Amino acid sequence: MSGLHAVVTGGGSGIGASIAKRLLADGVRVTLMGRSLERLQVQQAALGDVAFQVCDVGNEGSVTDAFAAAGDVDILVNNAGQVETAPLARTSLELWHRLLNVNLTGTFLCSRAVLPGMLARRQGRIVNVASTAALKGYAYVAAYCAAKHGVLGLTRALALEVATKGVTVNAVCPGYTETDIVASAVDNIVAKTGRTPAQARAELAKVNPQGRLIQPDEVAATVAWLVHSAGVNGQAIAVCGGETA
Numbered sequence: 001m002s003g004l005h006a007v008v009t010g011g012g013s014g015i016g017a018s019i020a021k022r023l024l025a026d027g028v029r030v031t032l033m034g035r036s037l038e039r040l041q042v043q044q045a046a047l048g049d050v051a052f053q054v055c056d057v058g059n060e061g062s063v064t065d066a067f068a069a070a071g072d073v074d075i076l077v078n079n080a081g082q083v084e085t086a087p088l089a090r091t092s093l094e095l096w097h098r099l100l101n102v103n104l105t106g107t108f109l110c111s112r113a114v115l116p117g118m119l120a121r122r123q124g125r126i127v128n129v130a131s132t133a134a135l136k137g138y139a140y141v142a143a144y145c146a147a148k149h150g151v152l153g154l155t156r157a158l159a160l161e162v163a164t165k166g167v168t169v170n171a172v173c174p175g176y177t178e179t180d181i182v183a184s185a186v187d188n189i190v191a192k193t194g195r196t197p198a199q200a201r202a203e204l205a206k207v208n209p210q211g212r213l214i215q216p217d218e219v220a221a222t223v224a225w226l227v228h229s230a231g232v233n234g235q236a237i238a239v240c241g242g243e244t245a
Helices: 014-025 037-047 060-070 093-121 142-161 180-193 197-205 216-228
Strands: 005-009 029-034 050-054 075-078 124-129 167-174 236-239
Touching (some): 005 060, 014 029, 014 037, 014 075, 014 216, 029 060, 050 060, 060 093, 075 093, 093 167, 124 216, 142 167, 167 216, 216 236
Parallel strands (some): 075 124, 124 167, 167 236
């Protein structure tokens, strides 16, 4: 792993920051990407020897510029994502487009940016952080589920394209994970139902048969395993305590 270069999108917090920390520990050179300069700077201070590029993964020009500045990429972790709840009848076209743009189009644009170099070197790993929402449906997040199902379809199609070319493409599908997204979900449950934050967290945790929230470092460990695993390609690895069993 020493000397390889990884880009982690959505690297300013949560799962992305944990993935960056794990890859650094494995000797990988890491560049964080995200929309918030402040968050990237905080992670750079916390992690130490990492570079960063401000990047809106859903914007083609921003992606082109960020990856040109980052240089050759051996490992791409498409972690940037966004979720927002709404019944389908009250899901605006703007919300639909925004969630598909960040979650699905961003994965496409970043993968397309690194793929020519990986193919030329006949070496590369693309790991897409999807969700259990790529494997099953959840009420009130139709746009998010559609986007994450699309990420899994993209993963499987691209994996077959590059199967003989030294590149693997896989997806990690976390369940409810201790991140800002879950914190927002807790706030939403509290606001809409009057439950306490502890009750709201317990409601999310019980979806996992283990009765707990997944921790970001557990997702990071799975990403690191996929980076090491040349024979695993086109797979969706659920990290959810058995929720999708």
